[in-house]
Amino acid sequence: MGDWSGKTAVVTGGGRGFGKAFGAALAAEGAHAVLVDIDGAVAEAAAAEIRAAGGAATGLGGDVTDEARMNEVMAQAAAVAGGIDFLINNAGLHSDEYGQPIFKMGLAKVRRLFEVNVMGVVCCTLAAVPHMRGRPGASVVNISSSAAHMHGSAYGDSKLAVAGLTITFARELAPDGIRVNAISPGLMLTETIAAELPPETKARVKAMQLLAEDGKEGHIVDAMMFLTSSKAAFITGETLRVTGGMAAGV
Template sequence: MADDTEHRGRVALVTGGGRGFGKAFGQALSALGAHVVLADVDGEVAAEAAAEITAKGGKATGVACDVADEGQVDAVVTGIVEQHGGLDVLVNNAGLHAAYNRPFTELGLANVRRVLDVNVMGVIICSLAAREAMRGRPGASIVNISSSAAYANRSIYGVSKLAVRGLTVALAREFADAGIRVNAIAPGLILTDTVRAQLSEAEAERVLGEQILRRAGREQDIVEALLYLVSSKASFVTGETLRVTGGFALSV
């Protein structure tokens, strides 16, 4: 984990920040002194999550934003620059998850396109929008959220998260001259409220059966991985995908 002072005065943008990992990332970064902007397609949920942080003495703002909409993303980043002077951390967390982890023939093309728009294009759109706002800022770091499904590729969801791994390498190369590190986290089975609502018990048991560590991951496992990647302890780490899967990814 980063020390207690490293993120003081820094600014972080977390997409999909209204709930789940995004909300937890925002809370953790705020606790270390960052001003966190939580962007979510559900602006009301984002505002509520930000209010929880400010009620505990942290600094946070909630904004509505669809990461697949270039105009909305540009407006959010422009607002951050106007209010704070720049951006230090971008967490590309927004994504469509377990409900889309189904065969192509069941989902249909409209849903397949939506997954790619959010999970893949969303990462590209947000990263490109943030590049100049992050250029040259000490410790500037982007973290993308991939998935253990990227190593299994049973559906468009897994394929989209495999693409995130590839984008992480490509963006790390392209953004290096701006002083921005780009990494990813591939979480395994983490039973957040969203996952519990969307994942069947049988599917959860299947995944657990393919892990080396036979327990579901904890949200804090992923938070700790994020805090490492955006800290100075990871200053020589870029283009990497950190697997936090209980060994699941080693079995496929």
């Protein structure tokens, strides 16, 4: 029995990018991965890939800001093995469209950005935690961003709030034995980022790294596996930067 075998992990934004990779890594270690995505078809396709590889997974459609749907999703996840062990709050808006100056985006887009990136974390944590209490090793991992430490964008501000919520939830859930941590990825060449970020932006951001290597999904997966493992049993309320040294230069 390892840290993940026989356990249930809910991964939001689980249909693509980091979320899909998180689900595959957790399932490879014996967890049942419940992938939740606003795009139900990609969530189900990602779960089917895991099952084809011999793992256990369920794909569910749902918006992380929809309280009633998240309550249903968490209840469905908890029914697999009597509760939820891990919640990975990964779903987030970070496309070029949501990375613009506030005056360019306008109120509706900024509101949606905060609704998904910030309130989505609150909504899913409130829905999942009643199913996590009393589960040894239970933990939450939130996905923030290196943009949170650089300041100067609404996207970064939404991710700064995620780092703040990580500390607040760590305090509130410590009495239940639930650890809460976050990861701040730097520039990671997921499919979305590789396809849509202009080469000059990629080069400019990469020049801020200390390490020459490209950031990859695997780097963030390793950090998530560490934070959900017993090796991180004494770590809570922290945001781990995985940026190739980017934040060190800011």
